[in-house]
Amino acid sequence: MSYSEPARAADGGTRLLAASSFSAVAKTGITVYGCGQDEAAVFRAMAPRFGVEPVIVEAAVAEGNVELAYGNRCVSVGHKTRVANSTLLALSRVGVEYVSTRSVGCNHIDVKYAESIGLEVGTVSYSPDSVADYTVMLMLMAVRHVKSVMRRADVFDYRLGEVRGRELRDLTVGVVGTGRIGAAVVDRLRGFGCRVVAHDSEPRGGIEYVALDELFRESDIVSLHTPLTVETFHLVDRERIAGMKRGAVIVNTGRGSLVDTRALLVALESGRLGGAALDVVEGEEGIFYADSRERLVGNEPLAQLQRMGNVIVSPHSAYYTDHALSDTVENSLINCLNFEDGKRND
Numbered sequence: 001m002s003y004s005e006p007a008r009a010a011d012g013g014t015r016l017l018a019a020s021s022f023s024a025v026a027k028t029g030i031t032v033y034g035c036g037q038d039e040a041a042v043f044r045a046m047a048p049r050f051g052v053e054p055v056i057v058e059a060a061v062a063e064g065n066v067e068l069a070y071g072n073r074c075v076s077v078g079h080k081t082r083v084a085n086s087t088l089l090a091l092s093r094v095g096v097e098y099v100s101t102r103s104v105g106c107n108h109i110d111v112k113y114a115e116s117i118g119l120e121v122g123t124v125s126y127s128p129d130s131v132a133d134y135t136v137m138l139m140l141m142a143v144r145h146v147k148s149v150m151r152r153a154d155v156f157d158y159r160l161g162e163v164r165g166r167e168l169r170d171l172t173v174g175v176v177g178t179g180r181i182g183a184a185v186v187d188r189l190r191g192f193g194c195r196v197v198a199h200d201s202e203p204r205g206g207i208e209y210v211a212l213d214e215l216f217r218e219s220d221i222v223s224l225h226t227p228l229t230v231e232t233f234h235l236v237d238r239e240r241i242a243g244m245k246r247g248a249v250i251v252n253t254g255r256g257s258l259v260d261t262r263a264l265l266v267a268l269e270s271g272r273l274g275g276a277a278l279d280v281v282e283g284e285e286g287i288f289y290a291d292s293r294e295r296l297v298g299n300e301p302l303a304q305l306q307r308m309g310n311v312i313v314s315p316h317s318a319y320y321t322d323h324a325l326s327d328t329v330e331n332s333l334i335n336c337l338n339f340e341d342g343k344r345n346d
Contacts, residue, residue, distance in 0.1 A: 034078030
């Protein structure tokens, strides 16, 4: 299935131009910041057929390198580093008018401030299958206690654990947020025969929706797929955890701050929760995507989580597949070219 669809604006507006629309467009310059070698290879391979000349910059965008965008109205930025308001202002002063972030969300950019200084911010779409597959994998790993099994096997202890695994068909899974990714998770779970309940402000057909507190109360696994906003910050807090089933599992492939980490730690240490599988964690910025083997992580709650046998932590990598990377690069180019063509509000 292909998800090389038109990119989206930060406000959700759809970019209507298809990739083929740009085959005859004159060369356009786009500065691509925070671009690793894997992304750079795809940009260089794909850009010529869009008529784009990319300026590839490995470093994240900052005040000190905005001059590399001089002469280009559009820039593409990564999601791994927060873009400071001072950097946004510096970009606007060198003539940048459009910032495309290579991510579904834009929590690392102050969109309101950007708009106030004349910058438009756009996000991109990529294959929801990447995160949906990973989410179900984390659910299975959590309910089958894979971390503790592998830890024992790594030291040649092949005895069965004291705690047996559970089968998804016997469980209720609550999905918070049924956008493209959440809906894809629901589709996958149907094959396991489990009951799936969901909560979303914009319900889709064919899914059983319940009130949010009811979802937390009835679910053996709660999976988070909602955007991070003022309203959803610490959506999973001490009070909400207290209303969950004893031994329930939380899976988070959305945004770290959807979960109050300290409340989660207390619930895990007390046995109130049976486990957690987290691809995103509060305070991950500056830690994930770096090699920390030779230095202190500097985030004690994260370190505590990783020491627990019933907690799985991965470094915000659910999205990271070859298909999703291709989608991200292609839709970043489409984003910028749509802006150049004056069709950003179509």
